[in-house]
Amino acid sequence: MRLLPLVSVAALMIATAATAQTEADKGGGKGKSIEALHKEAVAEEAEAGWARAPVEEREVVTRHSVRVGGKTLGYAATAGTLTLRDAVGKPEASIFYTAYTLDGTKPGTKRPVMFFFNGGPGSASLWLHMGSFAPVRLTTGNPEYIRPAPFDFGPNPDTLLGTTDLVFIDAPGAGYSRPLGDAKPSDFYGVDQDVDAFARAILRYSTKFGRWNSPKFILGESYGTLRAGALAHQLQERGMALNGVILLSSIMNYGVRQPGFDQIYLTYLPSYAATAWYHNRLPSRPETVEEAVAAARQFAEGPYAAALAKGQTISPEERDAVAQRMSELTGLSADFIKRANLRVDLSRFRKELLRDDRITVGRFDSRYTGVDGDAAGEGPDFDASSEAISGAFIGSLNGYLTHELGYKTDMTYRLSARDAPGFEWDWSHAAPGTRREQTTPNTAVDLSVAMRTNPYLKVLSLNGYYDMATPFYGTEYDLRHMMLEPAQQRNLQFTYYPAGHMTYLNPDALRQMTADIERFVGEAVAEARSGTPPVAP
Known part of the structure; x- marks a missing residue:
């Protein structure tokens, strides 16, 4: 999804650039790297009392209910932060998330949990959060321009809450997620750096809320699918084997776009x-x-x-x-x-x-x-x-987090880390089993390794026929060139909808996707519990 910069963020970037230029004119900025200037800007912000992300983890919990399939589901909505720390415990980033958990869910539960994220790279996850499977949703037409405020935002009868708890995560530098202390932009803004941050956030959430025994799924959209391929492998390398990966509007191989x-x-x-x-x-x-x-x-x-x-x-x-x-x-x-x-x-x-x-x-x-x-x-x-849709999504998200979920902060909700000082994406990727680092990443390689080493890992590819940002035939090509054996091939499924990149904008497609994902989650959980993974004929 194309992201729109906020005026306040743009003003901050101009001010920071002006300060850097002034220092350069005086000779103080001569030869300094972007990261050095960023570190100085962080120090100046702290001294001036500017809005900063919390180092200590924060949660704001509110209670709600939604009517789904003739049943009323009570749930807790948690808007909070996870603190990522280095090997010696020093805080490096505050990651913002919004979680929806069914009433009665306790630590150690075997109820599934699904982690959602948009792409960008560097995008906040407001698009999935406001438009797809959460218990609340912005009402959209098929296809039509959404009117200005007031927006039609409310309970979502097509939520996945009846099947799984849901956690929407904002990328470092986006939403209310921010680097902390003297962490550098290059620590987070790159293919592998970004995957590392998401892996640590998911691990931290699972530890904090007792979800290690829950069946776990990830759902990425757009660039989020490239992240998902590598993330599945990285989580597995760190001791967390996923039950399923859901790829929505995929772009996993940037090599096919070479001149x-x-x-x-x-x-x-x-x-x-x-x-x-x-x-x-x-x-x-x-x-x-x-x-x-x-x-x-x-x-x-x-x-x-x-x-x-x-x-x-x-x-x-x-x-x-x-x-x-x-x-x-x-x-x-x-x-x-x-x-x-x-x-x-x-x-x-x-x-x-x-x-x-x-x-x-x-x-x-x-x-x-x-x-x-x-x-x-x-x-x-x-x-x-x-x-046609950006204003309504952005407006709904800002009003919802502040006034309905009660998350109060003086920070600006960034639509993208691209609006942050020092943003420059590192496209290099160290894929497992390759002899050299990729400069045009293809994380279908990572996903194929995860599928071969975890015979229970299922993958569902969701595609819109009218998506020309990440065309479905490209997804088919990438996923069908993972060179899987027949047993793993049966763990890979494709579904198609009369919709575009954000398939959930079409209400009929959203309803069908919800049913498809519920079936997918049910099959993956049942197979893991039975202990009988698919085998080659």
Whole structure:
């Protein structure tokens, strides 16, 4: 989800930058690193009495109830912090979370618990928290722009609380999560650093609230799926074997997005077909989106892949035939496709599909449409699917935490750690079993190791047909190249919904997802209790 900076945070960043420039002009900042300037800024904040995250862990607990499936579920909502400490006990970070636990849940319980997080990287988890499986939810349409305040926010009959307790975690530097003391930005802002922080937070929560004997699941969205793959392996390395990993709108392999590598065009083709089907731009429109997608998959895996592999040596006759078939599948003209060398970038597709109507389609959810100032432009001016919902999510979260859950603080709830001083993401990743560090991470490798070493670990991939930020065909490619044996392959499941990146915006998709996850959790818990993992035939 694209994140919007807060004015107060932007002002703070400008002020910090101005202070650093002044020091540089005086010679005091000359040659200083970003981390050194960050450390000085932290000290200045402390002296000035600026709002800081608590070193001591804090919990604010309130009692509520929600009606689900004809039953009233009483629950405790806890807005609190977890303190991450180094090997000698020195505090390094305060991690903010919101937990929902069914009444009567006690330490040592065998009731499942699920940990949720958004992506970014560096995103707060307000999107999942406010829109998906918590006992409260922002009401959304299908698809429509959400009106300004007052927002339709209230009990969620599609919550997962009847099946599992839920814990929503904000990434370091985002939400109310903050580094502590002299911890440096580079301690948290990177693939492996971020995974380490989440692993420590989950371990700390499980220890503090007595959840080591609970079946445990993690659910990540977007970049959160890249985190989830590595996190499953890291938790297992630290003695916590998960029951299940749920991947929502996945991007686990950043290597497929490299220039000159044609896999990304194969990845997008089925999503282009789904979008063209939805907007009725196919010359021979199939009855269902599933049929449109199946035809595009078949073409991408065969003739299209073969054509792209030939590069500039492709014959004119084959180029014409491939362009014509792509036109039939995507709704774009064959001439436009040939001028793009059979390789249509996402931005061009979003602008071209409905150009004759002077509208564009969304990136996070291609069902949404927008209007640009220039209908002749190369790409869309903005993502309509992001602008349509951001204000309502942000407004609901801020009001809910403060006034309903009673969490009081002078800090600003950051939508992203990208708004924090010193943010610079380290994309290097040390995948298990690899001989060198990856600079374009692929944590499907980590997940495959976790699945092979934990035969009970189940993985559920949730996908939206109209998600063009993390297209579903790319997820299929990544997860089907983990080289699992037949026994582990049976632990991997895929589900699809008529929705976009944030699949839960579609109320019907949310209801079906809830049922799918409840089934998934039930099967994983039952299998672990039976002690009979799947075996190869």
